[in-house]
Amino acid sequence: MRVWLACFLVLFALAELFDWLQEFNLPLPIYILGGAFLAVASNYDKIIGSYFTDATIDASPKQPQLDLPTQSPHSISFTIANPVKDAQESE
Structure with missing residues (x-):
């Protein structure tokens, strides 16, 4: 009932509100x-947001970044023997 x-x-x-608004x-x-x-x-937000984004773009232009290959955690390193030194030492 309530x-x-x-x-x-x-x-x-x-x-009643609709009737009042019609008059x-x-x-x-x-x-x-x-x-x-x-x-x-x-x-x-479109108007004010465009002013802020334009100002930040002009103030600090971004440099394009190159995609660098990622290095694996297990890097391979070894010493390259110099053939000239080896030949001089053996003589």
């Missing part, structure tokens, strides 16, 4: 300013 009563009251309030009139400039405000508010 659910029916709550739904009735909510629907009644919405119907409420504003002049055209108010509608134009309201639309402009909504357009700016909905695109605020």
Whole structure:
């Protein structure tokens, strides 16, 4: 019973609000300013974000980085014998 009563009251309030809003009139400039405000508010992050990202890109341009091959943890290292030294030592 409480659910029916709550739904009735909510629907009644919405119907009365809708009737009141139909009789409420504003002049055209108010509608134009309201639309402009909504357009700016909905695109605020795109407008303001573009100013900050453009400034940071101009201030610090990124250098292209080359893809370096990754080194394995087990590197192979050995000493290369110099054939000239070996020949002189054997003489």
